[in-house]
Every structure is written in C-alpha cells, then in structure tokens.
Amino acid sequence: MAKAFGPPNDHNILLASLSPDLRAVLAPHLELVRLEQRSALEYPQEKxxxxxxxxxxxxxxVAVGDEGRRIEVGLFGFDGMSGTSIVMGVETSPLEVFVQVAGDGYTIDTEVFRGLLDQHDALELHFKRYIHCLNIQTTQTALSNGQSKLEERLARWLLMCHDRVSDDRMALTHDFLSIxxxxxxxxxxxxxxxxxxKGLIRAGRGVITILDRDGLEAEARGSYGVAEKEYARLFGNPPTD
Incomplete structure (x- = not known):
C-alpha cells in the first residue's frame, strides 16, 4: 500500500494546507534550518x-519516568510540528522531544507564533485540528502497547516512520528502537x-530496510491506519504553490 502522506515533497503539509492568506502571515517568521539526529526540540518542563x-x-x-524509564508516545515528520502545547496556550510540556531522523525543518520563535495564533482564529483552529490527529495517534499507540504482540507493535512503528521518510532504508539501531x-x-x-x-524487512547494523509494506500492514493487525485516515480527511497531501 502507498504511504499515508505520500512521499516528502520539500514541504510541510501543515504549512502547505493553510490558505494563501494564512501562509503569508507565517512565512516572514519561518526559518529553514538543518536538524541533526538527537537534536533536542523540547526538554521536559522547560520553556x-x-x-x-x-x-x-x-x-x-518521549514520556520520561523515574529511573530513566522512557517510551515514545508520539511521532511526527513533514505531516506535523513540535510545540503543540504552545497551540494550547501552555509554555512547557512534560515530554522530551527530539529529532530521530536528521533533515531540514522550518522553525519559528514561540512568542511570535503564539502572538499570530492570538491574532488569527483560523490559524489556531488549523493547528488544533492537527493536535486532534496527534491525540488519536497517541490513543492508538496506547492500544497497541497494551494489546499487541511485540512484532505487531514494531510493524506499526516501522510503518509510521516509513510514512515520514523518502527511502525504504532507515537508520535505526536496536538501542533506539528499544526506547x-x-x-x-x-x-x-x-x-x-x-x-x-517473514520477508517483511531486512535488518542490518543500524539500518532497517522495508521490503514488504503490505505485509507489515497485515502484521500490524489493525493497529496502524486509524490516525492516518483521520489526518488525510482533515489535511490531505496538498501540492506546494
């Protein structure tokens, strides 16, 4: 099956799906930067x-617990954004957010962003709809973690990561996947x-290659696809213009 959001096309879907007027509001404040693997985007309880x-x-x-316990609770790429708590009017989050696959991204100062949301209700609504989709992803993750076998959970996670990269080869170590x-x-x-x-992937040192995406979706046993369908309903995969 095709990837949920289509291939990366040098744009962020959340930004590209804004109306031209709202894009024009944000554009002067966006800076394109390079983000390396493990770069921190948010620290727990820090502004x-x-x-x-x-x-x-x-x-x-990533949710962080006592004694170094950590588990991923959300994943985003060119479909999404960091700083979702800012959209909700909160300056901090208990989560750790970092880059797991290096690449480029647009950044905007938090205070500028919050000011623009306060000035444009339609802009705030647009990003709240994304948070709705992210919340569904999180609930599906909880369901998968609680009710699925490990290989089913792994299949779902690989599909989600594959959705957000251009290649079938992904640089993923076992240590990273364990977190x-x-x-x-x-x-x-x-x-x-x-x-x-089962012939679904090929695992090398620090690299996993997707061989059979349809097979992975079957292996995930329905734990993948609910959040992705809701995202497609609300945002689609708009062209750049």
Whole structure:
C-alpha cells in the first residue's frame, strides 16, 4: 500500500494546507534550518523556545519516568510540528522531544507564533485540528502497547516512520528502537528477527530496510491506519504553490 502522506515533497503539509492568506502571515517568521539526529526540540518542563515544522526530518515525543524509564508516545515528520502545547496556550510540556531522523525543518520563535495564533482564529483552529490527529495517534499507540504482540507493535512503528521518510532504508539501531517501544534491546532483536523471517524487512547494523509494506500492514493487525485516515480527511497531501 502507498504511504499515508505520500512521499516528502520539500514541504510541510501543515504549512502547505493553510490558505494563501494564512501562509503569508507565517512565512516572514519561518526559518529553514538543518536538524541533526538527537537534536533536542523540547526538554521536559522547560520553556519551549521555538516551534518546528519538519520538511524531511522526523521527530519523536518521549514520556520520561523515574529511573530513566522512557517510551515514545508520539511521532511526527513533514505531516506535523513540535510545540503543540504552545497551540494550547501552555509554555512547557512534560515530554522530551527530539529529532530521530536528521533533515531540514522550518522553525519559528514561540512568542511570535503564539502572538499570530492570538491574532488569527483560523490559524489556531488549523493547528488544533492537527493536535486532534496527534491525540488519536497517541490513543492508538496506547492500544497497541497494551494489546499487541511485540512484532505487531514494531510493524506499526516501522510503518509510521516509513510514512515520514523518502527511502525504504532507515537508520535505526536496536538501542533506539528499544526506547521507542519501551522494551529491552533483546526484545527488539526478537521482533526484528520475526519480521525479517517473514520477508517483511531486512535488518542490518543500524539500518532497517522495508521490503514488504503490505505485509507489515497485515502484521500490524489493525493497529496502524486509524490516525492516518483521520489526518488525510482533515489535511490531505496538498501540492506546494
């Protein structure tokens, strides 16, 4: 099956799907920057300084607990943005947000962004609709984490990451995947071996290649697709102009 958002096209869908008038409001304040892997976008309970709209990078939202416990609760790329709490009028978040796949993104100063949202109700509504989609993704993640086998969870996560990159090859270590899935590294090894044994992926050192996307969707057993369909209903994949 095709990727949920189509291939990356050097734009951010949230920005591209704005009306021309609203895009013109934001455009003078956006700065295109390079974001390296592991770059921090938000620190837990610290004031968010800038909001980022990825173009071809991928961001991860991670819940942090006691004794170093961490698990991913949200994933976004050229479909989304960081700093969602700013849209809701909150300056901080308990989450850690960082870049998991390096690339470019547009950034805007938080105070400028919040000021523009206050001035333009339609702009605020647009980004609140994205938060609605992200909330659905989070609930599906909770359902998957609680009710799915590890290989099903891994299949869903790989599909979500694959949606947001241009290549079938993704630089992903088992250590990194263990954080994303909230399991031990040994569990990730078992999960990748199962998917590899079914011919769905090829796992190398620090790289996973998607071989059979349709097969991965079947392996995910319905845990993938609900949030993606809602996003497509609200935003589609608009062309740049």
């Amino acid at each position: 968010i300084e800038r909001v980022t709209f990825p173009v071809d990078c991928v961001g991860s939202m 994303m899935l909230g399991v031990r590294r040994a569990g990730v090894t078992v999960g990748t071996h199962i998917l590899e044994g």
